[in-house]
Amino acid sequence: MLPFRIPIRDWISSMVDYLSTQFAVVFDSISDLVLFLVDNFKDGLLALHPLVLIVIIGLITYRMAGLTMAIVAVFGLFIVENIGLWIAFNETLALVLSAEVFVVVLGLPLGILAAGSDRFNGLIRPILDFMQTMPAFVYLIPAVMFFGLGLVPGVIATFVFAIPPLIRLTNLGIRQVPKELIEASDAFGATRTQKLLKVQMPVALPTVMAGVNQSIMLGLSMVVIAAMIGAGGLGADVLRGISRLQVGQGFEAGLAVVILAIILDRITAGFGQMKKPN
Amino acid sequence: MSTIEVKNISKIFGPRPERAFKLLEQGMSKEEVQKKLGLVIGVYDISFEVKSGEVFVIMGLSGSGKSTLERLLNRLHDPTRGSIIIDGKDITKMDHKELIQFRRKAFSGMVFQNFAILPHRTVLGNVEFGLELHGIDKEKRQKRAREVIEVVGLQGYENSYPSELSGGMQQRVGLARGLALDADILLMDEAFSALDPLIRREMQDELLELQTKMKKTIIFVTHDLDEAFKIGDRIAILKDGKMVQLGTAEEIIVNPKDEYVRAFVEGLDRTGVFTAGTIMQPVKATAHVNDGLNTVLHKIRRAGLSSMLLVDSERKLHGYLKAEEVAEEVKKKSVDEEKKPDSSLIHTPETVHPDTQLTEVIELYSESAGPIAVVDDNNKLRGVIVRGAIIAALSKGYKPEDNGYTSETTADEKVE
Numbered sequence: 001m002l003p004f005r006i007p008i009r010d011w012i013s014s015m016v017d018y019l020s021t022q023f024a025v026v027f028d029s030i031s032d033l034v035l036f037l038v039d040n041f042k043d044g045l046l047a048l049h050p051l052v053l054i055v056i057i058g059l060i061t062y063r064m065a066g067l068t069m070a071i072v073a074v075f076g077l078f079i080v081e082n083i084g085l086w087i088a089f090n091e092t093l094a095l096v097l098s099a100e101v102f103v104v105v106l107g108l109p110l111g112i113l114a115a116g117s118d119r120f121n122g123l124i125r126p127i128l129d130f131m132q133t134m135p136a137f138v139y140l141i142p143a144v145m146f147f148g149l150g151l152v153p154g155v156i157a158t159f160v161f162a163i164p165p166l167i168r169l170t171n172l173g174i175r176q177v178p179k180e181l182i183e184a185s186d187a188f189g190a191t192r193t194q195k196l197l198k199v200q201m202p203v204a205l206p207t208v209m210a211g212v213n214q215s216i217m218l219g220l221s222m223v224v225i226a227a228m229i230g231a232g233g234l235g236a237d238v239l240r241g242i243s244r245l246q247v248g249q250g251f252e253a254g255l256a257v258v259i260l261a262i263i264l265d266r267i268t269a270g271f272g273q274m275k276k277p278n
Numbered sequence: 279m280s281t282i283e284v285k286n287i288s289k290i291f292g293p294r295p296e297r298a299f300k301l302l303e304q305g306m307s308k309e310e311v312q313k314k315l316g317l318v319i320g321v322y323d324i325s326f327e328v329k330s331g332e333v334f335v336i337m338g339l340s341g342s343g344k345s346t347l348e349r350l351l352n353r354l355h356d357p358t359r360g361s362i363i364i365d366g367k368d369i370t371k372m373d374h375k376e377l378i379q380f381r382r383k384a385f386s387g388m389v390f391q392n393f394a395i396l397p398h399r400t401v402l403g404n405v406e407f408g409l410e411l412h413g414i415d416k417e418k419r420q421k422r423a424r425e426v427i428e429v430v431g432l433q434g435y436e437n438s439y440p441s442e443l444s445g446g447m448q449q450r451v452g453l454a455r456g457l458a459l460d461a462d463i464l465l466m467d468e469a470f471s472a473l474d475p476l477i478r479r480e481m482q483d484e485l486l487e488l489q490t491k492m493k494k495t496i497i498f499v500t501h502d503l504d505e506a507f508k509i510g511d512r513i514a515i516l517k518d519g520k521m522v523q524l525g526t527a528e529e530i531i532v533n534p535k536d537e538y539v540r541a542f543v544e545g546l547d548r549t550g551v552f553t554a555g556t557i558m559q560p561v562k563a564t565a566h567v568n569d570g571l572n573t574v575l576h577k578i579r580r581a582g583l584s585s586m587l588l589v590d591s592e593r594k595l596h597g598y599l600k601a602e603e604v605a606e607e608v609k610k611k612s613v614d615e616e617k618k619p620d621s622s623l624i625h626t627p628e629t630v631h632p633d634t635q636l637t638e639v640i641e642l643y644s645e646s647a648g649p650i651a652v653v654d655d656n657n658k659l660r661g662v663i664v665r666g667a668i669i670a671a672l673s674k675g676y677k678p679e680d681n682g683y684t685s686e687t688t689a690d691e692k693v694e
Contacts, residue, residue: 180394183354187465188408188455189382198410202398 016145027146034152037101041094050081061263064270073266076259085234085256092233093260095151095226096219099158103215107163108208111170112196121171128164136161136225144229154231158222165214173207174200213268220261234260280365280384280462280495282328282351287360289320289346295358308518319519320346320355326514326524330462331493335510337500343519344499348467351497352385353377364463382412384463386456386494391468393448395440395455401427402436405454412459419458426454429488446477453485457492466498470505482509503542507531507551515539527551548672554639555632557671558652558661564589567596570616575604585649587659588624595651595659597624627651632660636671639663 020027045053054077062070080089114121139160143153177200185199201208227235234253241250290298298317301310308319321343328334338344349355351362353369361370364384372380387408395404402423409419427433430450440448449469456464470478486509489496500506506513507527514524515538523535531551534540563581565574567590578586578601588596603623628646630639632654642650643665650663 178392178394180390180392181396183349184388184390184394185411186354187352187381187385187388188411188459189378189385189387190411191378194411198407199396203396205398 016142020146030156031147031152034098034102034155037098038094038151038155041097042091045090045094046087050077050086054078054081057263061267065266069266073259073263076263080256080259083252083256085237085253088232088234088237088253089256089260092223092235092257095155095158095231095233096216096223096260096264099155099162099219100212100216102155102159103163103166103219104212107166107211107215108170110163111167111208111211112174114167114171115174115200124167128167131160132164136222140225140229149230151231153229154222154226157229158219158226161222162215162219165218166208166211169211169214170204170208173204173211176207177203209268209271212271213265216264216268217261220257220264223257281330282463282495282497283363284324284326284328284351285361285363287324287347287350287362288322288358289343289350289355290317290322290358291320292317299359319343321350321516322519323360324514324516324521325360326521328495328497330495332511333489333496333498333509335498335500335506335513336516337503337506337510337513338516339501341518342516344501344516345467346519347516348465348497348499351463352381352388352465382461384461386459386461386464388465388467389449389452389456389469391471393440393445393452393472395448395451397440400437400439401432401443401451404440404451405458407455408459422458423454426458429457430454430484445473446481449473449481453481457488463495463497466496468499468501471500471502478505485509503546507546515542528553528556532556549635549637549640552636552671553632554630554634554636554650554652554663555660557636557639557663557667558632559664559667560661561587561659564593564659565599566590568618571604571608571619572616574599574619575601575608578604587627587649587651587662588619589659593659594657595627595629595653598627598649598651599623600625629653630663631655636668640668643668 048056054074057077058070058074061073080086110124114124136157139157140153143157143160147153147156181199181203182195185195190198223231223233223235224238225235227233227239234257237253238250238257241247241253288299292315295317297315298311298319301314302319302322306314308322311317311319324347326334336344336347346355350357351364353362353372357370361368363369364380367380369377369380396407399407402420405427406419406423409422414422424433424436427436430453432447432450432454435443435447440451443451449472452469470481473481482505485496498506498509507530510527512524512526513530515522515530517538523530523539525533528551530539531543531546531548534543563577563583563586565577565586565588567588569577574586578599583601585598585600587598590596599619600623604619607619607623625648627648628642628650630642630650630652632652639650643663651659652661652663654660
């Protein structure tokens with residue numbers, strides 16, 4: 001219809017070029033920070049003898065989700081170790097945990113801000129919608145542009161994909177705190193900070209923890225996709241299984257992802273109920 | 279000790295609320311303004327004063343603006359117009375920081391209909407909440423909290439969570455949270471309305487008992503007239519955001535300002551409101567201590583009574599005489615008719631004070647055969663209680679005659 005083509009691709013390319021050269025320092029330091037986190041998680045996890053780590057995870061699961069789940073977790077971890085995916089398993093765990101650290105550090109304050117201001121909420125809601133409906137693959141492009149191939153863009157893409165539910169549920173949880181509780185804290189002379197820390201956050205905690213749980217699950221669903229840009233871990237084993245048509249190996253790696261997902265899901269779901277009596 | 283002075287306070291919800299005033303001043307009703315401008319009238323042009331140590335009740339049906347009015351007092355709502363002066367300071371002019379400081383200083387928080395206690399904290403944690411906000415150190419605030427928990431009768435439940443408590447107990451926590459603070463003004467918003475009737479009465483009694491010790495200034499919102507009259511020193515009745523009447527329970531019952539108040543008052547349990555002073559009848563005929571037997575008999579016969587009260591020149595009560603006994607005595611001592619009655623003829627009547635409540639008067643009446651005399655602190659006869667008057671007072675729409683005593687404040691002026 002138009003005599004010319006709207007050059008969206010040129011705009012985006014030149015913007016990415018511009019940013020990656022002008023703000024190289026920023027991206028480098030983000031990159032360093034991500035690597036630092038992932039490496040430390042990974043080294044920390046792998047420094048322990050598999051048996052010790054299995055016992056620790058088993059105990060945490062027992063505390064958060066009961067005996068049955070703890071047995072399931074320990075059994076699952078033994079299988080992972082047995083089929084030789086222990087290192088890949090811990091790499092993936094480190095990647096997901098690192099991404100989750102960024103999600104919580106940024107998502108919580110954003111959710112709190114959104115709950116406190118209708119204007120800010122109105123502003124970020126379409127952005128969150130956009131982030132969640134955009135196919136996950138698309139995130140890989142800017143991530144690779146700014147951070148190259150490897151672990152770092154994998155964590156960044158996972159982070160972007162996983163942050164919306166935490167922001168949304170933090171916002172929702174705080175907004176759902178009963179009006180009378182807010183009035184009560186005001187009537188007793190609470191400052192804004194006191195109100196947030198002593199009333200709003202504790203009452204909203206189960207909902208916030210549901211957000212943490214959701215974002216971890218979304219992060220895990222990115223594992224294979226992130227492996228396509230070289231994030232490694234279990235995702236890489238799945239990809240290798242697909243590309244070499246080794247159905248068995250692909251399935252084993254997939255099974256390990258599922259075991260990780262079940263354990264993380266049960267533990268974080270338990271957090272939400274922790275402070276409630278009985 | 280705090281006094282509250284509310285001057286022409288109005289609260290209108292909605293954008294550009296000032297628009298409503300012009301229409302309201304023209305006498306347009308709440309609904310009409312609401313329809314025309316889409317603004318909600320919370321309260322309109324209300325003024326009153328609350329004395330220190332008073333239990334001031336704000337009464338009205340739902341939508342009358344009573345809760346809004348209460349929330350204006352600590353500025354949970356910002357007033358649209360008017361001022362609220364507490365201890366000489368206009369709270370409507372304070373900024374956010376000053377307001378928080380003032381709330382801490384002047385208010386013992388607030389007690390809510392649905393308790394509004396924190397579900398993630400134990401009873402102890404809830405009661406110390408106010409003190410914690412004020413930055414009191416842990417040991418001190420927990421000591422204070424434990425004291426108050428004992429006052430409201432929750433000892434042994436310090437470490438229970440709200441979900442483990444009954445409604446009545448939860449509200450005790452809500453009350454204790456307020457009482458833990460030293461500040462003078464306690465706001466209570468339908469505090470007992472969610473409780474079942476038995477517990478509600480128990481809590482009312484306890485509040486009154488506590489109040490005799492702590493003497494806080496309590497602003498109590500309720501929709502229940504019985505409750506209002508039971509605990510309120512004075513009651514403000516609200517309708518459609520306006521104050522219809524302000525007065526003591528008795529003033530409102532005896533003199534309802536309009537149909538709305540009258541309709542309310544009709545459904546009331548009156549025994550707790552009326553006093554001997556309200557229902558007593560003036561004494562038309564008395565015997566004087568210097569009267570001879572014959573004169574007394576003559577007086578009794580003329581008045582057509584079965585007994586007669588005996589007073590001296592200062593109207594101090596000395597006892598009463600029974601008609602039949604006097605007649606017999608006169609027959610016997612026909613010689614000396616001017617002899618004064620023997621002390622054996624003079625009986626001691628039941629006496630009540632004008633402020634005695636009707637319930638007690640009824641009790642006395644069922645126990646005694648003789649008349650019930652109403653005497654003041656100096657044993658001066660003020661009136662008598664007649665059976666008919668008690669029954670009349672219990673009926674709807676009762677309006678006592680002018681018997682020279684309607685309330686404490688006017689009694690002295692009216693007695694001759």
